[in-house]
Amino acid sequence: MSVNKTVIGISTGLVILTAVVYFIFKKKQDEFASKFTKDIxxxxxxxxxxxxxxxxxxxxLENNRVACVQDENGVMFIYNLETSEIEEQIEFAGEGDYEGIAVEGFNAYILKSDGTxxxxxxxxNNPEISEHPTALTRGQDVEGLCYDPKNKRLLLAIKEMEPDSEDFKGIYAMDTETMQMNSTPVFKLLFDDPIFEQTDVKNKYDRFMPSEINIDPETGNIYMLEGRVPKLLILDPEGNPEKLYFLNVSNFEQPEGLTFDPSGNVYISNEGNPGxxxxxSIN
Known part of the structure; x- marks a missing residue:
């Protein structure tokens, strides 16, 4: 009889524990789901x-075409939005971890995660390929790249920690004339900014892990994506955070690319099956 009581007691305890864990998980899930923006x-x-x-x-690109890169093969793909087909492929390197692409006229720039x-x-017309190392490293996991037409430079954003700081992540500039990068960041994502408190993440450097960067051609605002926990961050032209949107993973499985057309329309690409x-639109 005592054995049965013990078994019943253990079973009841497990049921209660399971229920408590479920309700805690459900509460956390509901809290996170409530952050999903309705504005996008x-x-x-x-x-x-x-x-x-x-x-x-x-x-x-012009004429409803988009240049794409994927993170395994050194190939630039030109995808036609009207025909929904790849119309051209340009090989620029071998296998590697390629994370970003930017275009300036008929010059394209592709970013490797080690900063190259x-x-x-x-x-x-007649592609000529050159390779340009930077002071950034694979440990910083460089994933964001865009062209800044106002300043005639590339902007590079790192995903992981700065070597000497847990308080910020840098956005770096590379001159497209000299192909030299300034080792001092032109902007800093400061993680003690109140906008990052809503991420509810203990480690400061995990509060936002950039997977892409681009510039709104109409406002000059800087847009940044995070793919790990899908988010869209908008900064003013001086790099001050203004808005942080949580993206629903059902629609944005792993946002890694962002671009604007000449009219200011926003396109976000996602890794997935299919990509x-x-x-x-942002309301």
């Missing part, structure tokens, strides 16, 4: 071919 809506979606399942960067920049000059590109 998807206007159109393009499901990408299998070779772009791990699309890691996009850059808008590949330049494809005159990619539309995709969303045209979004």
């Amino acid at each position: 809506s998807i206007e159109e979606t393009w499901n990408l071919p299998g070779v772009l399942r791990e699309v890691s960067g996009i850059a808008y 920049i590949y330049r494809i000059a005159d990619f539309a 995709n590109i969303h045209l979004i």
Whole structure:
């Protein structure tokens, strides 16, 4: 009889413990789900071919075409939004971890996670490829890249920690004339900014882990993505955080690429099965 009571007691305890764990998990899940922004809506979606399942960067070209890179093969893909097909492929390197792409006229720049920049000059006619190392490293995991037309430079954003600081992550500038990068960041994401308190993350440097960066051509605001816990961060032109949006993982599985068309429309690409590109609007 005592054995049965013991078994019943253990079973009851396990049921109660399971219920407590479930309700704590459900509460956390509901709290996080409540952060999903209602201000971002998807206007159109393009499901990408299998070779772009791990699309890691996009850059808008003219005539509804988008330059894409994925994080395994050294190939620049040109995807046509009207036909939903890849119309051209330009090989620039071998296998590697390629994380971003930027375009300046007919020059394309591809970012490797160790900070190396590949330049494809005159990619539309007679591509010439050159390789340019920077002071950044694989340990910093450099994932964000865009072209800043106002200052004629590239901006590079790191995902992981700065070597000497847990309080910020730097955004670095590279001159496209000299292909030299300034070792001092032009902007800093300061993680004691109140906007990051809503992330509810203990380690400061995990509060935002940039996977992409770009500049709104109309306002000059800086847009940054995080792919790990999908977020969109908007900074003013001086690099001060203004808005932080939590993206629903059901729609934004792993946002890694962001670009603007000349009219200021925003496109976000996601790694997934399949990878995709969303045209979004922000209310």
